[in-house]
Amino acid sequence: MSEPQMFNTRSGNAVIVALDHGLSLGAPEGFKTPEETLDKVLEGDPDGVVVGPHxxxxxxERLKAADADLVLTADVVTWSTSPGRDHGSDLWTPAFNTELLQDLSPSGVKIVLVFGRDDEETFRRNIEYVSHLSEELRGTGIPLVVEPVMWGERIPDGLETDSEYVADALRMGWEFGADILKAPYTGSVDTFEPIVSNSPVPVMILGGPASGSTKAMLETVEGAIEAGARGLMIGRTIWKSDNPTQTVAALRQVVHEGATVNDIWN
Structure with a gap:
């Protein structure tokens, strides 16, 4: 596959804001007004957004006017059959057919690959869907973005970003068919750089649950870019920040201009 459209930027990297949380969380705090949140994010001029197809x-029209690349989420992972609730369940399923996704002319299609599940049948279905969707998109010019995450109960607490787990998960992700990987950051340039350099496909970083400060998130992105990552697909830490527009603009400076966090954020 040729270089994905989302990396057609002056730096060759991309700031992609994840806004697909309504599929799993309903109307979460900080995202109860979708139009308002979308407008605040787009005002910061991201290179693209991750959203559900609907x-x-x-x-x-808003997305078209902003000229933002569109990455569509093809599956749903949630934690309860009650709307927007977390009852500790592991509910994952493919959700949208490939024809619908293609009709929206996306710059990418994203799915998760969840490691550490107790339910081995769901894990098997997850692997099958990654490989199946990879083949359905092959030749269309639409890259498959795979998000390998350590969410399952079989991953010991605190090891969701362990460098060995992340290295194994990313290797399996592209071996199953990923064209782009959306990866947990391992916490340091020294541990993340070899993982990125060993991947034949671009690596971007995810954000995970919103915690800590905006500055801490920016420092994570700075480290990931130094390690060779091609950008980010982060959501809650951006749209739950005090000023999403300013946060996106700061991310652009780090990702595209090589700015340091100390220079741009107090």
């Missing part, structure tokens, strides 16, 4: 359909 979010993209409903806000098509």
């Amino acid at each position: 979010f993209a359909r409903h806000y098509k």
Whole structure:
């Protein structure tokens, strides 16, 4: 596959804001007004957004006016059959057919690959869907973004970003068919750089649950870019920040201009 459209930027990297949380969380705090949140994010001029296909359909004109690349989420992972609740369940399923996704002309399609599950049948289905969707998209020019995450109960607490787990998960991700990887950051340039350099496909970083400060998130992105990552696909830490527009603008400085966090954020 040729270089994905989302990396057609002056730096060759991309700032992609994840806004697909309504699929799993309903109307979470900080994202209860989708139009308002979307407008605040787009005002910061991200290179693209990750959204569900029907979010993209409903806000098509806003997204088109912003000239933001569209990465569509093809599956759903949630934690309860009650809306927006977390009851500790592991509910994952493919959600949208490939024809619908292609009709929206995305710059990428994203799915998760969840490691550490107790339910081995769901894990098997997850692997099958990664490989199946990879083949369905092959030749279309639409890259498959795979997000390998250590969410399952079989991953010991505190090891979700362990460098050995992340290295294994990313290797399996592209071996199953990923064209781009959305990866947990391991916490340091020294541990993340070899993982990135060993991947034949671009690596971007995810954000995970919103915790800590915006500055800490920016420092994580700075380290990931130094390690060779091609950008980010982060959501909650951006749209739950005090000023999403300013946060996106700061991320652009780090990702595209090589700015240091100390220079741009107090």
